[in-house]
Amino acid sequence: MKLRVIDMGRAAFDRALALQEKTVAERKADVVPDTLILVEHDPVYTLGRNADLANVLDSPEALAARGIQLVPTTRGGQVTYHGPGQLVGYPVIDLAARNKGVLWYVEHLERVLMDVLEQFGLESHTDPKNRGVWIGDSKIAALGVRVTRHVTMHGFALNVAVNLEDYSGIVPCGIRDKGVTSLHVAKPDVTLDTVKPIVVDVFREVFEYE
Numbered sequence: 001m002k003l004r005v006i007d008m009g010r011a012a013f014d015r016a017l018a019l020q021e022k023t024v025a026e027r028k029a030d031v032v033p034d035t036l037i038l039v040e041h042d043p044v045y046t047l048g049r050n051a052d053l054a055n056v057l058d059s060p061e062a063l064a065a066r067g068i069q070l071v072p073t074t075r076g077g078q079v080t081y082h083g084p085g086q087l088v089g090y091p092v093i094d095l096a097a098r099n100k101g102v103l104w105y106v107e108h109l110e111r112v113l114m115d116v117l118e119q120f121g122l123e124s125h126t127d128p129k130n131r132g133v134w135i136g137d138s139k140i141a142a143l144g145v146r147v148t149r150h151v152t153m154h155g156f157a158l159n160v161a162v163n164l165e166d167y168s169g170i171v172p173c174g175i176r177d178k179g180v181t182s183l184h185v186a187k188p189d190v191t192l193d194t195v196k197p198i199v200v201d202v203f204r205e206v207f208e209y210e
Helices: 013-028 060-066 102-119 164-169 192-206
Strands: 003-011 034-041 044-047 069-072 079-082 086-092 133-135 138-148 151-159
Touching (some): 013 069, 013 086, 013 151, 079 086, 086 192, 102 133, 102 151, 102 192
Parallel strands (some): 003 034
């Protein structure tokens, strides 16, 4: 099974969303293979389908002053942050071709991220009640997915060298009693360029692509 990888570099959320939607339509029509879109977003808070606006702490004026957009999305989950220093992955995968379901997919995404962190000597874990990947009580990678006609979109966000102050305007993922961290806290010299090829290699291995 083949995997196509598209690296968008840095891009606004709406531009990446348009590419996702195009790719999902093409995958449903079976004109492209499974695809992993990688991107570093301009600063944005995104809202899941059932997100509680009470978890957005900043006023519209404060958001504008900080240069952070607020955008509703079609993924599951609450509110999260995307921005510089964070590697976002949008896998577009036909689960029907594998005869697999959403839980299998989410667990495999978490395994990818945990295996990547292990390569940097970091021990991480998952929480079935709060999907994503954690180091201690701090989330280092968030998940938010949507599946339509067995094809996935949205995906994961791994904090590599993120300004953690940018999370201060929200309650990340609606979880008030836990924190957020970034890979650079433990590995100060890490960059997105360092992490990207590792993520791609591990993604291919975990999902068993050629």
